[in-house]
Amino acid sequence: MWSSIAMWSGLTLGWWGLLWLLIPSEWAVTNPGSLLMLHLAPPPALGLGVRAWERLGSLRLEEEAQQAEVQAAEASAQADRAARARHVAQLAERQQMLECRALHCIALPADTVPAWLDETQEGWSWRRLEADELAEGLEQGADALRAGLAQEVLAALYACAPGAAWLPVYTESPTEEAPMTWLARVQGWVQAQGRRCLTQNAPHADVRLLAGQGALAARVQQIFELQPELPGVVVLAADGAALQGPLLEPEDVLPPGGLACVGLLFLRQGLDEDGHARAAVLDSDPYRPYWEKRFVRPVPAWGAVPLEYQPGLAGLPVLARLARPGVADGLPQRRGQQLARGLAPRLEEALVNAALQDLPFCPEEARPELNRAPELAWLVHNCGPVDQAGTRLAAVCNTLSLHQAELDPVEQASNSVTEWGETGAATPSLLAALAITHARRLGQPVLMAQFQADAASLGIVLPPERPPESPPVFEEPRA
Numbered sequence: 146m147w148s149s150i151a152m153w154s155g156l157t158l159g160w161w162g163l164l165w166l167l168i169p170s171e172w173a174v175t176n177p178g179s180l181l182m183l184h185l186a187p188p189p190a191l192g193l194g195v196r197a198w199e200r201l202g203s204l205r206l207e208e209e210a211q212q213a214e215v216q217a218a219e220a221s222a223q224a225d226r227a228a229r230a231r232h233v234a235q236l237a238e239r240q241q242m243l244e245c246r247a248l249h250c251i252a253l254p255a256d257t258v259p260a261w262l263d264e265t266q267e268g269w270s271w272r273r274l275e276a277d278e279l280a281e282g283l284e285q286g287a288d289a290l291r292a293g294l295a296q297e298v299l300a301a302l303y304a305c306a307p308g309a310a311w312l313p314v315y316t317e318s319p320t321e322e323a324p325m326t327w328l329a330r331v332q333g334w335v336q337a338q339g340r341r342c343l344t345q346n347a348p349h350a351d352v353r354l355l356a357g358q359g360a361l362a363a364r365v366q367q368i369f370e371l372q373p374e375l376p377g378v379v380v381l382a383a384d385g386a387a388l389q390g391p392l393l394e395p396e397d398v399l400p401p402g403g404l405a406c407v408g409l410l411f412l413r414q415g416l417d418e419d420g421h422a423r424a425a426v427l428d429s430d431p432y433r434p435y436w437e438k439r440f441v442r443p444v445p446a447w448g449a450v451p452l453e454y455q456p457g458l459a460g461l462p463v464l465a466r467l468a469r470p471g472v473a474d475g476l477p478q479r480r481g482q483q484l485a486r487g488l489a490p491r492l493e494e495a496l497v498n499a500a501l502q503d504l505p506f507c508p509e510e511a512r513p514e515l516n517r518a519p520e521l522a523w524l525v526h527n528c529g530p531v532d533q534a535g536t537r538l539a540a541v542c543n544t545l546s547l548h549q550a551e552l553d554p555v556e557q558a559s560n561s562v563t564e565w566g567e568t569g570a571a572t573p574s575l576l577a578a579l580a581i582t583h584a585r586r587l588g589q590p591v592l593m594a595q596f597q598a599d600a601a602s603l604g605i606v607l608p609p610e611r612p613p614e615s616p617p618v619f620e621e622p623r624a
Contacts, residue, residue, distance in 0.1 A: 242466040247410035255566035298408035303342040308454030360602040377412035384569035403566020407574035463609035468499035470604030484540040499605035518548035522589030524558040580606040
């Protein structure tokens with residue numbers, strides 16, 4: 146109110162001062178009515194003009210504020226959509242699976258022979274290495290024994306899947322052998338078995354070292370990420386402490402140490418008999434984030450595999466699907482509580498990667514019914530002998546109990562060290578083969594725990610009956 150009184154008074158006094166002092170006028174000849182209107186009319190008109198200007202200014206400010214609110218809401222919605230797309234894309238990338246299509250393993254049991262060892266299905270076989278067979282092989286030399294086992298495994302792989310001969314072979318060199326020497330030997334075995342199984346147009350062997358250490362699934366996934374055009378790989382590993390041990394005596398019942406030769410065939414998820422992928426990457430830059438890459442569906446994705454061998458590879462049954470593992474470094478292996486705290490987030494990561502636990506974009510969208518950790522039916526691990534495995538097993542079981550997954554570490558578990566001995570560079574492949582076998586045999590998810598000197602990894606292997614949903618194809622949100 147006082148501001149209005151001050152405004153009207155200021156306008157009136159200012160107009161009167163202007164009228165009396167600055168504007169020349171003939172007051173004596175001016176009509177009194179006109180003189181009165183000249184004094185009284187302009188101040189209200191000016192006041193109304195000021196009020197109209199203020200009102201127009203306020204309306205303009207309100208309109209600008211509304212436009213700013215609309216723009217802010219649109220920007221927030223766009224940012225929310227982009228964040229949601231990144232979340233779903235990251236989740237889809239994390240839940241890409243490795244499809245194991247063939248498994249052939251020759252191993253030396255160090256304990257009681259498992260009952261399932263004699264089971265054989267299409268694309269899957271285990272063979273027990275007998276003590277006398279090992280003794281005869283060691284008499285000829287460890288290199289000759291390893292060569293015979295590796296060629297037997299390669300022959301079994303190429304017999305059930307001839308198209309695998311055009312896939313690269315990734316291998317791990319044994320501890321005591323130089324990597325380049327081992328590569329040359331494996332290349333010779335692959336060429337020999339390729340010519341033996343494929344009498345015509347035998348492919349040239351492409352043998353490479355398997356980079357990295359630890360869980361096999363993470364390392365093979367990295368190969369597929371760096372080579373989007375690659376349809377699959379063959380993994381070969383042959384090693385064990387028995388190859389470095391002394392020769393067996395005839396009275397020995399069980400040989401010392403362990404020995405395993407494992408061959409695995411992995412195909413990229415989504416391949417079909419027509420040689421296409423559900424979603425193939427156009428941008429193969431390995432350093433570009435997944436959600437920024439461009440996709441198209443479908444594109445040819447069988448690489449160098451000839452057309453006549455593609456249906457044979459695609460028709461192989463899926464033995465199991467390996468999810469990305471959760472890897473933890475710098476873990477105190479002898480402190481149970483700290484080890485359990487370090488494994489807890491890795492198990493949650495592994496469950497999300499295997500689509501056994503929900504990872505909502507926001508808490509309001511959480512779906513607890515998707516948390517299926519209690520479905521874990523078996524544990525495969527390399528915790529070691531009984532006198533060393535207590536701390537590791539206790540940490541794993543404590544971590545599982547946080548997700549209501551109760552596994553008996555004796556009756557529902559496979560300890561590769563106590564069952565198969567020390568297998569050296571073949572341990573990651575042997576653990577993967579054991580997990581694939583139990584997931585296929587039980588029809589339930591299997592937890593695979595691999596321990597190293599100061600690191601550990603937890604991964605999930607799913608049976609073929611429970612494939613995750615196909616990852617959608619996303620486009621980059623427009624600005």
